[in-house]
Amino acid sequence: MSAPTDTQTPASSPDSVKDAARGERVTHSRVRDVALPGGTGTLALLTLDNGLDHTKPTTLGPEGLAELHAALEVLRRRAADGEIVAVAITGKPYFLAAGADLTQAAAVQVRDDALALGRAGHAAYTLLQDMGVPTFAFVNGVALGGGLEVALNCTYRTVASDAGALALPEVGLGLVPGWGGAYLVPRLLGVEKAMDVILARPAANKPFKAKEAYEIGLVDALFEAPDFLESSLRWAEAVLRGEIVVERRELDPQPVWDAVVAGTRQRLDAVVAGSRPAPYRALDLVAAARTASREEAFAAEDEALADLIMSDEMRASVYAFQLVSKGKRPQGAPDPKLARPVTRVGIVGAGLMAAQIALLFAQRLQVPVVMRDLDQERVDKGLGYVRATVEKLVGSGRMSADTGARIVGSVHGTTELGDFAGCDVVIEAVTEILGLKKKVFAELESVLSPEAVLLTNTSALSITEMAADLQHPERVVGMHFFNPVAQMPLVEIIQAAKTDDAALATAFAMTKKLRKTAVLVADRPGFVVNRLLILLMGKIVEAVENGTSVEVADRAVAPLGLPMPPFALFDLVGPAVGLHVLTSLREDLGDRFPESPGLQRIVDEQIPVVLDAPKGLPKPVDPAIQAVFGTGEAGGAGALDEAGVLDSVLTALTQEIGRMLDEGVVASPSQIDLCMILGAGWGFHLGGITPYLDRTGYSEKVLGRRLLPDGVANVPAASRV
DSSP, rough: OOOOOEEOOOOOOOOHHHHHTTOOOOOOOEEEEEEEETTEEEEEEEEEESOTTTTTTOOOOHHHHHHHHHHHHHHHHHHHTTTTTTEEEEEEEEEEEOOOOHHHHTTTSSSHHHHHHHHHHHHHHHHHHHHOOOOEEEOOSEETHHHHHHHHHHEEEEEEOOOOEEOGGGGTTTOOOOTTTHHHHHHOOOOHHHHIIIIIHHHHHHOOOOHHHHHHHHHSSSSSSHHHHHHHHHHHHHHHTTTOOOOOOOOOOOOOOHHHHHHHHHHHHHTTTTSSSSHHHHHHHHHHHHTTTTTHHHHHHHHHHHHHHHHHHHHHHHHHHHHHHHSOHHHHHHHHGGGOOOOOOOOOSSSSSHHHHHHHHHHHOOSSSSOOOSSHHHHHHHHHHHHHHHHHHHHTTOOOOOHHHHHHHHEESOOOOOGGTTTTTEEEOSSOOOOHHHHHHHHHHHSTTTTOOOEOSSSSHHHHHHHSSOOOOGGGGEEEEEESSTTOOOOEEEEEEEEHHHHHHHHHHHHOOOOOOOEEEETTTTTHHHHHHHHHHHHHHHHHHHOHHHHHHHHHGGGGGOSSSSOOOHHHOOOHHHHHHHHHHHHHHHSOOOHHHHHHHHHHHTOOOOOOTTTTSOOOOOOOGGGGGGSSSSSSSOOOOOOHHHHHHHHHHHHHHHHHHHTTTSSSHHHHHHHHHHHHHHOOTTSEEEHHHHHHHHIIIIISOOOOOTTSSSGGGGGGO
């Protein structure tokens, strides 16, 4: 391969696109000529590069798209003149491109500009299909959204084995794959696989790894990272010479296409229930992709993008995305330098929650972990959980055998209190009984050094009261994990009345090493997630106690598009746990957290609350539990319809959020949103909870004010037609 020649192309941009690009972190299109090693000719290699290091992902905004368009126009002329035999596109280290610049999209004020943004992407990307010579995408790193669509518009694609993630996540952000993805993917992979790429994977936030992308057919060749570019060039030359032929599948028959679309629409109705437009718009685009011309399909993508960019759901999604991204730098945390070193961790309890925490600590902190319980049988059960989970991870290839052996070897069990001596941190995960937790902490003080940090995984109890009788209450911090511990990304860090900065900083430092997002919360009942989630479920149960049909009550919050209906959530957390927290919050915060004799009976008699459902679909409430609530046949003066139940829930949540902000439970409304997104699975399309309450008018109706400024997580009032 000869030395490359730089032929940097100029940027040009229509004035309207330039105006939209203010504040853009511009991705440049840098072109160099490469003489193919076998003498086939010259390949023009275009590299997408924003000139910054790997901590600043490459994204594509209006000005970057204009520069790409200009560069590709030059290359098309060179191809026509016979100067080059192929064009390839790749990225700076670790990135092809992380997609469109969402900040630019969210800043659009009028629909015409949103339409122009979609058209600008298509105008540039279509040149990759119309180059006149074969085009190749050398996917050297992350390729998300518009980044992956760059590759999809090329004739052929290779991928590096260490490429971080390939995906079309747009639907999860209130958009659609709008630069060719909705048209090209079903034609490339077949309509059924396309539904996974465009709808299912974004919903699960599960991008493809490089090998998975190769196996499904998103890319045509997989090469090891160290010599990825050289291998890709050799492969491209073999394709150009006809030595390698890449077969493309036939289009699925129309009946198959229609059946898959119909089945997917039915599933969307069951899961999404019309709560947001993006999945339905994406499905409509895929439905039409078989028979539409490219021009028709791309025009339809432009219109869908324009509509969605000007939707509140998209603005809330971008707000949520940015909130989660910035959540890695927690608000209100003390100086990290104050954190104490953690070389050994103790866990009080060996039940399921304790065992999950033990596994996480051993895996991420890479320090010895000791679990203690009252008898050896419980200890063995906890250790068995750790061992079985590790074996499953190793067996599935998600963990190496060496890592698994290290983790299992670092988790120990004991019944002896003295074995906690030498621990820098001990976290209790015992039954939610205040007296028991106080006793545990008192015992720990007798064997731990005064500098050791005491953590509690309580979900609702007062940490200040828990620490009140200790000699060193300043070292007690709440560190509330959510179940399942491995999957749930939120940790509520609770500062008690006497918690000092060193203990608090240690909890934050640990959370960062655990790769979780920490939110600082004041020591108030239920903290954030449980206070709001249990209130929601309590209002649902209250409606049923007053004569509302359980099926009506269970469907009432469907417009929110939550991960599951209320009674399915009761089933997941366990009715006994839900009842305990509801009772605890009622005792602390008053009768706005309702009493429920029916729920008490469900717990006492262990009555199932939901019916089975096909995998992936929400479990419906069992209508038979109507009788449990003492209302017999649903109906009567106190019965509500779905709108009435939803109004009751949203009014109560708005009032409670107002109280929480007045109490200083968190620093700002955005922190409540962050907690509900990461701790309760509330959708990005809601922006958490406060943007939804703002845009539905509940904030102003109930509190007399918006919770967030106009335009932060919604289309500004001035931009509405």
